[in-house]
Amino acid sequence: MRFLKRFAAVAAGLLVFGSGFAGVSAAAAPYRHYVALGDSYTSGPFIPFQRLDPLGCARSTDNYPSMLARALRVRAFTDISCGGADTTNMTTGQSVPLGWNPPQFSALRSTTDLVTIGIGGNDFGVFGDLVGTCPGLREQDPAGSPCQDKYTVNGVDTIKERIKQTQVRVTEVLRGVHQRAPKAKVLLVGYPRIAPPEGTCPSVLPFADGDVRWLDSVEQALNAALANAAAADGATRFVDMYPASLGHDACAPGAAAWIQGKDTNLFAAASYHPRRSGMAGVAAVLRTVT
Template sequence: MSRYVAMGSSMAAGPGIRPRATGAPRGCGRSAHNYPHLVAQRLNLDLVDVTCSGATTAHVLNDRQRGAPPQIDALDGSETLVTITIGGNDVGYIPLLMAAALLGSARRLVPGRRGTRDRRVSRLLPVIGSLLDPAAREQALDHSGESLRRVGAAVRRRAPQARVVFVDYLTVLPPAGTSAAPLADTDAELGRYVATRLEELTAAAAAATGCMIVRAGAASREHHAWSANPWTAGATWPLPRRPAPFHPNAAGMAAVADLIVQSTR
């Protein structure tokens, strides 16, 4: 049976989608119905799933996470397929959306005018202020392109026989002009910008390193979290809910699996 290694963050791991995968490090939120498991079943592959919530490009290449070695250590050179969904935590994408949702809820609790409320909340919760700072997100994006290219190049070296596929993030937010409540319009627009740039950087990294790209974001524009047929969850409260807020649901994982299977034909 051919070997398949799946690498990435929570957008590949599938936190909250039941059932949980057995043997995963505690806290990784790895689902037995995430897209790596579905692809392995469809293509009859021997899956090694090292996806983990919170993973960054550093966790793919160098850093241990939740007691597990860097994800790239799972490669032994015999792989025929490697998938990579990474980069969002480097640029604070999902944390940005979580922060915006928390701020939207806090606005209803803190008295005063909107601008004054936002400043008060940002002072009380400086991490939220940083995540919603466009300059800070731009700086993070400026560094992430090279990090993604390093991932692609390193995986190509370690798995020279494999089809290496970057899989970008499913679309979470609705299009401009459509409410993403409880997110403020300005926060939602920042989220859209970060998502668009991350898609561009992922595609560029794939092209620069001889990897394939599966454009899950483009395929899911009409299946955002506020749509009638969502592939991701919106701002569901209280936490935790299933699936995790701003993450793929079971339908989204199945859709991404379909895209990957199609890309192998």
């Protein structure tokens, strides 16, 4: 998912840590080299503390890859995730505010033995269109589904059609990971819930009532596409965060919410993105499968 472009301007004052992770002795480390690939649902915009390599990627030292690396006590850890990334940025560099992120596959080595991938939401502008368009349509029909109507053409849900193409792209990404890191355990990480399974919270998710249900169905379609890509690959495990995040959507009360609502908190999370608690939730699930 794409985070706000003003990130570079406001985040420069945040305390930052270095780009590496100091693991423990080789005897204690079950993994030699862990690489994290992904978009902003992996990198963690505005979650303290933000790294500078580059600042525009919005990589947090408390995103789920960093938490997992600490929990596993890996010998070496490379987090090359970047806000705004899509599947093309696995093989193509990414220009970001105040810097450049190299192709994410460049972090992979023949000795890499653990890879996590969180990608797909930005492909074909799916999440960007949802959060950029739907809130502005709510006033037209608060109880209806004006955004779903906008993206339904001749009875075809064009957003979900895009997701079918994303599945093809993600399958290619997995193939590329195996080619570059043939010994690695590969985990494809699904997206946690943004919308609740029932009810609405317009002060947090300013979508029309019907569009909240549609948003949830779109996310389910995206996670299904990721699961299908992993199944087609045959050598990747899909880690489904949708069930694990039940009760932790953006509408959940207080600290129970893993996802930030419409209002960015410059010291906690970007709008519609995971909070630190959400990252901890993903890391905990990943820990059970590593």
